Amino acid sequence: xxxxxxxxxxxxxxxxxxxxxxxxxxxxxxxxxxxxxxxxxxxxxxxxxxxxxxxxxxxxxxxxxxxxxxxxxxxxxxxxxxxxxxxxxxxxxxxxxxxxxxxxxxxxxxxxxxxxxxxxxxxxxxxxxxxxxxxxxxxxxxxxxxxxxxxxxxxxxxxxxxxxxxxxxxxxxxxxxxxxxxxxxxxxxxxxxxxxxxxxxxxxxxxxxxxxxxxxxxxxxxxxxxxxxxxxxxxxxxxxxxxxxxxxxxxxxxxxxxxxxxxxxxxxxxxxxxxxxxxxxxxxxxxxxxxxxxxxxxxxxxxxxxxxxxxxxxxxxxxxxxxxxxxxxxxxxxxxxxxxxxxxxxxxxxxxxxxxxxxxxxx
Numbered sequence: 196x197x198x199x200x201x202x203x204x205x206x207x208x209x210x211x212x213x214x215x216x217x218x219x220x221x222x223x224x225x226x227x228x229x230x231x232x233x234x235x236x237x238x239x240x241x242x243x244x245x246x247x248x249x250x251x252x253x254x255x256x257x258x259x260x261x262x263x264x265x266x267x268x269x270x271x272x273x274x275x276x277x278x279x280x281x282x283x284x285x286x287x288x289x290x291x292x293x294x295x296x297x298x299x300x301x302x303x304x305x306x307x308x309x310x311x312x313x314x315x316x317x318x319x320x321x322x323x324x325x326x327x328x329x330x331x332x333x334x335x336x337x338x339x340x341x342x343x344x345x346x347x348x349x350x351x352x353x354x355x356x357x358x359x360x361x362x363x364x365x366x367x368x369x370x371x372x373x374x375x376x377x378x379x380x381x382x383x384x385x386x387x388x389x390x391x392x393x394x395x396x397x398x399x400x401x402x403x404x405x406x407x408x409x410x411x412x413x414x415x416x417x418x419x420x421x422x423x424x425x426x427x428x429x430x431x432x433x434x435x436x437x438x439x440x441x442x443x444x445x446x447x448x449x450x451x452x453x454x455x456x457x458x459x460x461x462x463x464x465x466x467x468x469x470x471x472x473x474x475x476x477x478x479x480x481x482x483x484x485x486x487x488x489x490x491x492x493x494x495x496x497x498x499x500x501x502x503x504x505x506x507x508x509x510x511x512x513x514x515x516x517x518x519x520x521x522x523x524x525x526x527x528x529x530x531x532x533x534x535x536x537x538x539x540x541x542x543x544x545x546x547x548x549x550x551x552x553x554x555x556x557x558x
Contacts, residue, residue, distance in 0.1 A: 197552055200545035211496060211543050218539035219494075222532040229527065240524070248511030256387065256400040260472060262503075262510030264289065264481075266409035267464035268488035269495065269502040270416055271457040277420065277497050278433040278453050284333060284348030285461040286485025287355030288326040292462025293469040294359055295325025297476040300382045301367045301375055311381040318382060318466055319408070326462015327455045329355060334454025338447035344454075352485070360478045367476060374477035384471035405467025410503070412460060417499040429453060461485060482513065490533045493540070 227237030248258045268285045275282035296318040299305055304321070305314060329351060336342035360373070367375040384404040391398035420426035432439040432446055439446060464484065473480055487509055494508075495501035509529065516525030 197550050199548050199550070200541070201548055203544060203546050214539040214543050215494065215496060215536070218535040219532065222528070222535040225531050225535070226528045229531075230524075244511065244515040247515035253399055254514070256402045258507060258510045258514050259402045259406055260510075261513050262506040263403070263405045263409050263471070264464040264468045264484045265487060265491055265506035265509055266406075266503055267412060267467065268461050268484050269491035269506050270409075270412055270499060271460035271464070272488045272492035273495060273497040273499065273502055274416060274420070274460065275453055275457040276492050278429050278449065279436075280337070280450060280453060280457075281345045282330070282333070282348050282454065282457050283345055283489065284329070284351050284485070285457070285488050286481060286483065287348070287352035288329045288458040288461035289465040289468075289481055289485045290352075290355040290359050291329040291458075292322035292326035292465025293476060293480050294355075294362065294465070295462065296322035296466035296469050297367070297375065297378075300378050301476065307379070309381065311383075314381045315384065315404075315470070318470055319463065322462045322466025322469075323459040324462070326465065327459035329462070330454040330456075330458020331451065334451045337454070338450040356478070359476070359480075363476055363478050369475075373479075375475045378470070378474045382470060383474055384467065386471070401472075403467070403471035405471040408463060408467055412463070413499045413503055416460075420499065461488075487513075487529060490529055490536070493536045494532065 223241070227241070230237045230240055247254060249255055268289055271285045271288065272282055299314065299318045299321050305317060332351060333342070333344045333347040336347050337344045363373050363375060369376045386403045387397040387400035420429065428439065428442075428444050429449055431442070432444060432449055436446060465480070468480060468484075469476055491502060491505045491509055494505040512525045512528055516528070
């Protein structure tokens, strides 16, 4: 028997959406079987995840906190993937963004006592610029020298982590520990609980201003990608680079710009995490947001608003999964989802044919 894949050609949009939903269902079924195999109760586990992530307004707020960096890093990956640029370096760009934002306070770039209305925008700018600079490196190497961006972005993740560790173990270390001193309150992103004096119902809610940054970035990216000439030409390069080249599109310029913008989004995610959640720089500031963003971009089929929904789902997995098993269950489910999504993508693009050796037609 011979199994071969034949291109399907054009596929209706609803087919892709249906296959994505089916892939999610299959992934959770497989995850449930694995949990049952090791002696767990899949139904209880999944119900606990739902309750721990969406059971009340407090945990919903915590879920949105986890989703915030995932939205921004997910947008970063989705933007690059839309042009067939495989940015596997959102994790490193996230770390550089956190470092750049922290430098404003720890260097310090601004004098002590500078009001928050100045500190926060400068931290945003520094985080985005640091992430963009880290994204420019693989962008320039790909555009000018044809270097494979998968290798460069992946390796730059480890360099970014080593760079961060140098600072938190050395010049910015608090008493020799792998973390900096706590930022002054002027460098903290406002949280809902900060307004509890005026609105008591907001007390204890940890959702911070970074979520607004993420939603604004989502709206801007949707407009740019789907409603502007830049977005059209970017999509044209991703769909058919040969046609784009004949149309006179400067592909090298787009590669550089898209990588820089992708890095800036991931860098802004790092800034929102260090300023809105941790309030200090540390080497373990990310539980793998940049890598999870790759799965989110695939699950969202590169759609900006779908990235938001997928990020909330994965934020729930990260938050609730820690109560079950700190790394095992969330990581397992994320991995299964990724493999099922890849499988569904293959089935959307190709038709499976099974034929006998020597036979003329398929059976």
